[in-house]
Amino acid sequence: MSAEQPPAPPAEARTAPRPVLEVTGLEVRYGRRRPPVLRGVSLDVGPGETLGLIGETGSGKSTFARAVLGLVPAAAGSVVIDGEETRGHSRRQWRRLRRSGVVQYVFQDPLRSLDPDRTVAESLTEPLLVQGVTAAEAAERARAFLDQVRLSAELLDRLPGELSGGQRQRVAVARALVTEPRLVILDEPVSALDSANRVQVLEILKDLRARGTALVLISHDLGSVVGVADRTAVLYQGELVESGPSADVVNRPRHAYTRLLVSSAPTLHGARTDRAGREALRAQLTDLSH
Amino acid sequence: MTAPSHRSTTGNTALAPAPAPAPGSATAPPALLVRDLRISDLAQDREIVHGVSFTLTPGRTVGIVGESGSGKTLTCRAALGILPDHFAVTGGSVEIAGTDVAGLTTRRWTALRGSTISAVFQDPASYLNPSIPVGAQLAEVVRVKLGLRRRAARAQAVELLRAVRLRDAEVVARQYPHELSGGMLQRVLIAAAVAAEPRVLIADEATTALDVTVQAEILDLLADLRERTGLALVVVSHDLAVVAQLCDEVLVMRQGEVVEQGPTRTVLHAPRHAYTRLLISEHESYGLEKFLTPKETAR
Structure with a gap:
């Protein structure tokens, strides 16, 4: 049912450099009785690569950020950061990893990241x-x-x-x-900014690519980050339903939800599908969830 | 030319506000006419909005784009007669369906708001009482504005919830605001705003706090209401693309000044002001537009 990419080949089999972030089968639960907030999420990000992670309310995108930073425990699956397997890490080990400066993060509200x-x-x-x-x-x-x-x-x-x-x-x-981190997780870094500042922050993020920093750009809004992301992944109700080069995700979305996201994103040239098209996609998604 | 097309909408027959009286008839005055509107902060003796003009006819949509501090919200508030304390219209005029609002009494304003001009804003929850089911709140609006008896008002409230495409309207009517999502609450507020069949609806950042897919649902709903009832819309947003979805004409505001104004198509294809060009380039360099193939962008 999910339109997820086939699993990536094992890292050794590739010619590409080893990913800075490798997430495999990540599952996160808040409470044992509750359904998982994230299920079977697998993705990786290479050096100098920018991954756009798109998710709306309830998609689990912020939980993903927290799990990758060790702020919430994974119920299953693994997170490997710059070669370090974090499965079973104690709080102390996580704190050491965060303080080592290998992984950093920026939240939407800078007042939360700044003292x-x-x-x-x-x-x-x-x-x-x-x-x-x-x-x-x-x-x-x-x-x-x-x-x-x-x-x-x-x-x-x-x-x-x-x-x-x-x-x-x-x-x-x-x-x-x-700290010249290998990986930076940014959760809605430009949502609260006006146009001029958004452009500046996005420009700065683009510059980082050249330095080899891996970026995960998390946003609810496909249209606000897709232009700087090499690849885009879509989280829907805790599952990764789509992932691929950004141009493909925009022009050839495979999952119904991604198609709805693309056709809902306001563009300067009018909506990409008509209202009837969006209506049909909404109906299809409602059916899927029942 | 501005007559609404009554295209049938998928399977939903329950339709709420009866079609507005012959929109676009040749002699009808514009739904909203704003002429060289100037607004000042009297406390600081400073003009904040320096001359805004536009004409809105039934079934049409004007968009105002600008960031906070651009004067777009003050312009809307002046049109609604709800300027904050020590702000006043110090030049120009606003006419609503032919009535110049200068010197309207509080009483006449109250009569006008809701029944002729209405609005929805960014944070729908803050306009609802958290301890009363939304249906009852909507029924109260209907009772006061349309003078219906309690029972009829309740039934009409459910009809209105249906008209804003809320599924299970009867269930929603019994729910409290905290039980509904942001998109559902905004639908409830839109239902309240159109309850008395106003001529003009102002949507001031009404979709800003919503997820993009929910934003599209609300924008689709507004377009749908416009077509069904001949409602005239003012859509206010910081996002030029949101405005481009719906509007025939766009005003780009900055620091109280209209820096660009014209038909949406012209503004998008031949922007004259540097600020408009910045708004456009942001989309083209970082947004979906970067990937849209020419065929798809051509229309």
Whole structure:
């Protein structure tokens, strides 16, 4: 019933470099009696690759982010980050992995990723100091990364509350990058921003590709991230129903839900299917779920 | 030309608001006429909206695009007679179905709102009482606005819920706001807004907080109401593409200024202002448009 891709061949069989994130058969439950929030989710992301993960309310997309960061335990399946199998990791091991700077994250609301009582400089240097970098070098790197997200060094002494929403989100991105992580998970990074700031943040994310950072760009809105994602995967009711190169997902969606997502996304050229087409897809999905 | 096409809609025969009186008849005044509207913040003695003009005829749709602070919401509020404290219209005029609203008494405004001009906003839950079933709240609107008896009002409320394409309208009518999803709540609010068969419906960021597939359902519903009843729509959004779905004419606002205005097609194909071009390029570089093949984008 699901239009999922055939399972990826084992990593050894490929010529491509080893994925930075390999998720296999991931299942997450909140409470043993409740149905799983995520079921059998498998995907991988290679170095320098951007994966768009699309999911609407109740799809499990934020749970996915939390599971990959070890913030909720997996009931089944495995998550391998930069070669490190995390199955059975204790809280301490997860904390060590997060602090090592290999994996970082950015949330929609930068106030959640930034400490309101710390200046920009402190927020940027803290992850480096945790890693044992000297204060002088940390300060130097903080400055460089601020430049990379196109913010002026003048902002270093400001508190998050003294920045605009767009500046704050760019600081959150810079903070996620200072440790030069292999993998960055971004949950709705541009949803709260206006056009000019969205464009800037997306540009910055594009630049990261060249550095070899793997990105998982999570959003409810296909139209807002698909243009920067090399591949796009669609989560629907806890299952991955579609995954493939972004152009294919947009032009040749296979699952009914993906077709509805594509035809529902507003574009400058009018809807891609007529109302009747969307109506038929909605009916089809209602049938599927009964 | 603006007469609604009464195309039959899939299998749903229960239809609510009786068709509006002959929309588009040649002599009818525009449903909404805004002329060089200026709005000021009296507390700061500062003009915030610097001259907005548009004409909306029955069955047509005008879109206003802009970010927060652009003045789009103040413009809508002026048209609804609900400007916040110490904001006032300081220039130009608003006419609703031929009536200049300048100097309307509170009483006349109350009569006009709902029955002639109506609105839905971003956060539907905040307009509903959490402790009363939605059907009863809708029935109250119907009772007050249409003067129906209690029983008839309840029946009409269920009909209205059906007309906004809520499945199991009787069940929904008995539910409390917290039992319904955001998309369902917005349908309830739309049902309340069109209960008295207004000529104009303003949708101010009415789909912004919703999932994209739910947003499309609501936009489809608005288009459907427009066709069935000749309702004139004002669709306000920060997203140019949302407006492009529905609107005949677009106004692009920025910092209280209309920086671009014209037929949707013209604005999209030959934008003149840098800000409009930014909005378009965002879609073309990062959105679905990047992958749409020319054949599909041609229409």
